[in-house]
Amino acid sequence: MSELDLRPVDAIVQRLGRGSDAAIPILQAIQSHYRYVPREAMERVCALTEITPATISGVATFYTQFRHRPVGQHIIHICHGTACHVKGSELIQDAFQRRLGIGPEGDTDAEGRFTIEKVACLGCCTLAPVVQIDGTTYGHVTPTSVANVLDDFLHHGQEPRTLSGGTRKISDGELGEIRIGLGSCCVAQGSGKVHQAIQQVLQESGAPVVVKRVGCVGMCHQTPLVELIAPTGSSTLFSKVQADDAAEIVLRHFKPKGVLRRARYAASRWLDRLWSDEIADPSIRHGIDTRDPPVCAFLGPQRHLATEHCGALDPTDLDEYLRHEGFAALRRSIERGGPDWIIEQIRASGLRGRGGAGFPSGLKWAKVRAADGEEKYVICNGDEGDPGAFMDRMILESFPYRVIEGMTIAALAVGAHEGLFYIRAEYPLAVKRIGEALEQCRRRGILGEQILGSDFGFEIAVKEGAGAFVCGEETAMLASLEGRRGMPRLRPPYPAESGLWGKPTLINNVETYALVPWILRHGAAEFARLGTPTSSGTKVFALAGKVRRGGLIEVPMGVTVRQIVEEIGGGVSSPSRLETVPIFAAGSRENGTVPFSPQPQRRFKAVQIGGPSGGCVPAELADTPIDFEALAQVGAIMGSGGLVVLDDADCMVDIARYFLRFTQDHSCGKCTLCRIGTRRMLDIFDRICEGHGKPRDLDDLEMLAQTVRAGSICGLGRTAPNPVLSTLKYFRHEYEAHLAGRCPAGRCKALIHYRVTDDCIGCTLCAQHCPAEAIALTPYVKHAIDQEKCTRCDTCRQVCPQGAIVIE
Amino acid sequence: MPKLTIDQRDVEVPEGATILDAARKLGIEIPTLCHRDGCEPPTSCLVCMVRVGGDHRLVPSCATAAVDGMEVESESEAVHQVRRTALELLLSDHLGDCLAPCYFACPAEMDIPTMLRQIAAGEMRGAIATIKRDIALPAVLGRVCPAPCEKICRRGHLDGPVSICLLKRLAADVDLASAEPYVPTCLPESGKRAAIIGGGPSGLAAAYYLRQYGHACTLFDENRQLGGRLRSEPQQDSLPAAVLDAEIATILRLGIEVRAGVRIELGQLAELQDRFDAVLWACGRTAKEQAIAAGLPVSQRGLQVDPRTYRMGATVGVASRSGTLVPDMPSRSGTPVPDRLGAELEALPFALFAAGNAIRGKSLVVRSVADGKEVALAIHQYLSGQPITGWPRPFSTKIGRMTHGELLQLAAIGPLSYQERADASSLSLRERARVRESDEDISSSSDTPHAPRPTPQTGIALGFSLAEGRQQAARCLHCDCRGLWTCKLREHAIKYHANPRRYEARRRVFQVDARHAEVIYEPGKCIDCGLCIQIAAAAGEPLGLTFVGRGFDVRVSAPFDRSVAEALSRAATACVAACPTAALAYKDCSALVPRFRKHPCASTD
Structure with missing residues (x-):
């Protein structure tokens, strides 16, 4: 290998500083330059800075973001979040590996083009299963569409999909407004392309319309969303809009100026269609007509506090935020309130931390305020890592000013002058938006020396995480901010007494801060009126899984699980099918097409609340209200708010194993019970799911779970057994079935096999799609599956137009 | 000064003292592995857990401050259960043999490795004492035993097993031929x-x-x-x-x-x-x-x-x-x-x-x-009116079968490297088969203790000379743990009846870093407490040690895949002393073994 050019390292160090707290940013910069972290570069850093070899190599191997080997040209991130898991991300992973010829041990194809990486959660749960190749996100991927995805990426993928240019403004003669969702989900589903197409159409047609980029609407199941506001003020919502559809939508509602233009436009569109030779979009296409009537049901029971004005605000437009009472709460706090008033309001509102544990915020704020010391910090914990939770990402992306306002009020209350955002590295858009918003605030005197003309000064910086779920734990996050391995430490002392650099530190979650301005504007009593006596206000949930309408929802505390699943989510979804046309259609059938045979209706089985720290609430207990205490009582926790709906095709043993594998994978490795205990629990799960379980295993599992819960050092370890304990409590019969060699839901590969029923018409689709060549091509004759070769990838069952392949 | 109770006993400790300090003051023995005075508590091992205030939660006593009015529970079955679980979890991921495979292959459970090291060092008197703790008739068995110990000897997979049986015979013959053969000390007459x-x-x-x-x-x-x-x-x-x-x-x-x-x-x-x-x-x-x-x-x-x-x-x-x-x-x-x-x-x-x-x-x-x-x-x-329990089963973790690559790692530790031992190895089976006329080191007694004897494996064989015996004994790979007498994990595991095979687990790959002149590092025995990392950093080691990786795969290692020899240029002694197991140990640890060696079955004295 040729000598590595280390001059960029010198420049990076020059830029980022020589202190030990710069370790993570320096490593991030090195990786973005070299695409991995070469050892020579780390040694160079040690030579140039205070950072020791022990520190840098400890840090570089702790965070999963850092790669230690050169990688392929493109990186395929396969999301293994909860929603993706229940929708088959394992199968997608297998399919990519097969397609690229990568063995189980490797990660990069022979040509060095693609490297596959598993990621915990891309936060696009409603598009599950999701795959991201470099910057391009593909949703609803199936094992059979993997080839198309790769093809599409190689032909189109490198085109930027983010939006360029600001809001187009037309001062006079406005006819209306077009709002385009700009949350990551929308962008992932192609809202960038839609935006470009609309801009182009408007330019060509000359229709005087304002195009506005807005934050997340929450209806992620319908992305990309386009909302048209007519001059009269009435609005029409279009869902699953594609670039091709944009012109039609726009032209149907906003007539081009002048007849000539209209004619010319129509002609050019016709020619375009004639000559264009686009490859079909790999993700499932949705016609413009799929306007969803139950939109009202979805939005109906919700109350938007943290997500106030969702779908109407341009995330980066400070003026617009100000017009919507933005920073009014801060102004009031500075001018008439003062620290004691703020803390009293927060206390009286009953606000509890939205990060998971639900500690009363007022109490925490008062503690930090009372703590000795001139220097104090306010930190916003944006290290949302739960698979299946993406509400913090959405709030940061869509309402950056609101979070900044909440933090600034908190700083005023506790007497801090420095603030920090800690945002996980997987959320680049959130980092960018917050950065832009902070810059705007500084420019307008909302941050800095004399905020809003007062003598109160406050400044906020942004720090990026580096891929460690455990850094969501506050003491681990502090270690990470100080440039160390993100290992939690024993509390007490709590950060309120001894936090960042040993100073009193207030740490709250994104959503908590986002609620603060609303509370101060409307009054504590108004907030406390919402929800239940012990859990006031609202909670944002990421609703995903086997539900018709997934997305981000904000509901008052106290609504029941059933209301969320059935009223907002529209109940359990029917299984997704591939819309594939068979080649060998049965001759006797009309027009050579095969009638659609519906799959059996699925039954709501449970919701998993709180992600890897949470538990399952079975359907029988669906009337449990959303409330910190009520959820804890049934064995779940509020957590950060991931809410995954499971149906009878989901194996509860598999779900528990999935979460346990997640926490086990993210254990920092410090204390015995978590490091080895969760591993041994996982060993037992692996045995059970492979059909080698022993009768003693369930007792062992329960004993280990109880011990790990009682004795681990930090929250990650103490809550890691929750999914296990709650499924053991409500679904013990499923565990016992596994011990007897059966997986009732048909998920655990080692315990199932696929069989072709007599409904088979011999269309050969299954044989054509089988990646393992386990089905012989026998046209017009009933097919058979070679059990030896079958990898149980489920492809045949998905492509079968007759539903003639069953799992046993 | 906080006043608290531990197991319903009152104690008062100075401000800032931990629960562990308070327990020690009361004479309550809370086990610890990762705790070390003068170091930041790593709160890693979790064997020092106690329950506070009847809560279902437990806290590590080494790092939890004693607070006025605290009610601590230490010596209850529930707390012991958690300690035992922590120990069993550590043991499930502890790759090492407390006692060598030959120990368990020998029906008499003789401490073969100790005997071999004594012979290699020329301490024949010590060797016979070691032998006779378990074998009353070593000169006899040195001639008639089919030596199951040699069948399991790890060296057997490399260049032939150590000739354990003949070495035992050598020690016994030397003893019999001496002016005053070894006589063990007897306890006073019991009257029975x-x-x-x-x-x-x-x-x-x-x-x-x-x-x-x-x-x-x-x-x-x-x-x-x-x-x-x-x-x-x-x-x-x-x-x-x-x-x-x-x-x-x-x-x-x-x-x-x-x-x-x-x-x-x-x-x-x-x-x-x-x-x-x-x-x-x-x-x-x-x-x-x-x-x-x-x-x-x-x-x-x-x-x-x-x-x-x-x-x-x-x-x-x-x-x-x-x-x-x-x-x-x-x-x-x-x-x-x-x-x-x-x-x-x-x-x-x-x-x-x-x-x-x-x-x-x-x-x-x-x-x-x-x-x-x-x-x-x-x-x-x-x-003597004691409960009749029979011969104790010694506590031991076991590696089990090792791959060739692992054996080469093991062989690389020894006083001689595997390659250099090529000569010595020729002494094994071939040498045993050679008929010799006389022996210069041992004055043969009239009853010719060195007469050739047939053995199932080798046909006619003769004993070693003292010089040959020492060289042969030095071929021992030291499969038994260097920390047998110092390992706190073993000590607590015995005390808390922890079963090392409680949890089924796939074992790690055996590795050893033997590049340091005096110290070896076996990552498989490390419990990830990080005391050595702290000590190396405090000693100002230029390279030092660090945790590499995360979670279950975390390992203490020198940065950038360098060796422990480079990492510990000055803090090696302090690190070995602090290591709660023998992950870091002296290559030659005979100085640490009690002069009058305890029986490996003797767990605690």
Whole structure:
């Protein structure tokens, strides 16, 4: 290998500083330059800075973001979040590996083009299963569409999909407004392309319309969303809009100026269609007509506090935020309130931390305020890592000013002058938006020396995480901010007494801060009126899984699980099918097409609340209200708010194993019970799911779970057994079935096999799609599956137009 | 000054003291692994857990400040259970052998590695003492034993096993030829008397150890000469009578009454009752017919006894009920004696034991010698009024089978590298097969202890010279742990009855970094406490140590894959001293082993 050019390292160090707290940013910069972290570069850093070899190599191997080997040209991130898991991300992973010829041990194809990486959660749960190749996100991927995805990426993928240019403004003669969702989900589903197409159409047609980029609407199941506001003020919502559809939508509602233009436009569109030779979009296409009537049901029971004005605000437009009472709460706090008033309001509102544990915020704020010391910090914990939770990402992306306002009020209350955002590295858009918003605030005197003309000064910086779920734990996050391995430490002392650099530190979650301005504007009593006596206000949930309408929802505390699943989510979804046309259609059938045979209706089985720290609430207990205490009582926790709906095709043993594998994978490795205990629990799960379980295993599992819960050092370890304990409590019969060699839901590969029923018409689709060549091509004759070769990838069952392949 | 209670006992400690400090003040012994005075508490091992305030949560006592009014629970079963779980989890991921495989292969469970290191160091007196703790007849066994220890010797997969059996013979021969052969110290006379029926290998061995426990022994044998089957079975070629006589003499020297030419039948037991407090039936395979004649219970092979205590009758199964013993040794299994006969035996004023071929019918001589040692302890326990538990099963973690690559790693530690030992290895099997005329180091006695003997594997073999023996003994790979006497994990595991095989787990790959001149690092034994990392950093090591990786895969290592030799240029000694296991250990740790070595079975003294 040729000598590595280390001059960029010198420049990076020059830029980022020589202190030990710069370790993570320096490593991030090195990786973005070299695409991995070469050892020579780390040694160079040690030579140039205070950072020791022990520190840098400890840090570089702790965070999963850092790669230690050169990688392929493109990186395929396969999301293994909860929603993706229940929708088959394992199968997608297998399919990519097969397609690229990568063995189980490797990660990069022979040509060095693609490297596959598993990621915990891309936060696009409603598009599950999701795959991201470099910057391009593909949703609803199936094992059979993997080839198309790769093809599409190689032909189109490198085109930027983010939006360029600001809001187009037309001062006079406005006819209306077009709002385009700009949350990551929308962008992932192609809202960038839609935006470009609309801009182009408007330019060509000359229709005087304002195009506005807005934050997340929450209806992620319908992305990309386009909302048209007519001059009269009435609005029409279009869902699953594609670039091709944009012109039609726009032209149907906003007539081009002048007849000539209209004619010319129509002609050019016709020619375009004639000559264009686009490859079909790999993700499932949705016609413009799929306007969803139950939109009202979805939005109906919700109350938007943290997500106030969702779908109407341009995330980066400070003026617009100000017009919507933005920073009014801060102004009031500075001018008439003062620290004691703020803390009293927060206390009286009953606000509890939205990060998971639900500690009363007022109490925490008062503690930090009372703590000795001139220097104090306010930190916003944006290290949302739960698979299946993406509400913090959405709030940061869509309402950056609101979070900044909440933090600034908190700083005023506790007497801090420095603030920090800690945002996980997987959320680049959130980092960018917050950065832009902070810059705007500084420019307008909302941050800095004399905020809003007062003598109160406050400044906020942004720090990026580096891929460690455990850094969501506050003491681990502090270690990470100080440039160390993100290992939690024993509390007490709590950060309120001894936090960042040993100073009193207030740490709250994104959503908590986002609620603060609303509370101060409307009054504590108004907030406390919402929800239940012990859990006031609202909670944002990421609703995903086997539900018709997934997305981000904000509901008052106290609504029941059933209301969320059935009223907002529209109940359990029917299984997704591939819309594939068979080649060998049965001759006797009309027009050579095969009638659609519906799959059996699925039954709501449970919701998993709180992600890897949470538990399952079975359907029988669906009337449990959303409330910190009520959820804890049934064995779940509020957590950060991931809410995954499971149906009878989901194996509860598999779900528990999935979460346990997640926490086990993210254990920092410090204390015995978590490091080895969760591993041994996982060993037992692996045995059970492979059909080698022993009768003693369930007792062992329960004993280990109880011990790990009682004795681990930090929250990650103490809550890691929750999914296990709650499924053991409500679904013990499923565990016992596994011990007897059966997986009732048909998920655990080692315990199932696929069989072709007599409904088979011999269309050969299954044989054509089988990646393992386990089905012989026998046209017009009933097919058979070679059990030896079958990898149980489920492809045949998905492509079968007759539903003639069953799992046993 | 905070006042708190631990297990309902009041204690007052200075401000800033931990619960651990408070417990120590009360004399309550809370186990710790990762705690070290002067270091930041890593709160890693979690064996020092206590329960505070009746909460279901537990906290590490080493890092939790004592607070006024605190109610701490330490010595309860629930807290012990958590400590035990933490220990069992650590053990499930602890790659190492406390005791070497040869220890378990030897029916007499002899401490072979220690003997080998003593021979290699030329400490022949120490070597014979080590041998004779477990084997009463080493010169005999050095000639007739088929050496199961050598079959399992890890070196056997590289360049042939260490010639353990011949080295034992060398040590025994050197001892027999010396002016004052080794005589063990006996405890003061207990006033109790034991009768041993049969002067074969098990009877002789039992007498040897019973004397050491301080009990008077009378050895009955129907023949004029002691030795039993050692004289009758066809092994005269390899076992000269002179060697047997000499070795029996070393046993009788402890003061054992011999009644040769006296035949005692099982039916005559009542006659012994006035004169003895315990009787050991060790008359070999003929016992079975006598037992049938006397109406006593028999198994397929011989007399029926409790497999752990060798006791006939009522106490069957006592040891197996204690729950702490690992069940093994199917050869000793027998169905429990029916209650009726048990009651009859119980009626005797003394306990009746049986060992050797009397219970086995046919077995290796080493098995009989081992039986003699083990039954002696059981009889001693009976005579001194202790619970009869039988021979203890030593605590040990086990690596199991090693791959060739792992063996090469192991071999690379030794005083000589594997390559350099090519010469020495030629001494093994080939050397053993060579017939030698004389031996310059050992003045041969008149009864020619070095006569060639046939062994199943090698045909005619001869013993080593002292120089050859030392070189041969140095081939030992030191499979047993260097931390046997210092490892806190082992100490606590024994105390808390932690079972190292409680959790099934796929083991890690054995690795060792032996590039440092004095210290070796075995990551498989590391419990990730990070004390060495702290100590190296405090000592200002330029490279130092760090945690590499995360979660279950986290490992202490030198940065950038460098060696421990580079990482610990000045803090090596301090790090070895702090290491709670022997992950970091001195290559040559003989200085740490007690001068008068404890038996590996001795867990805590």
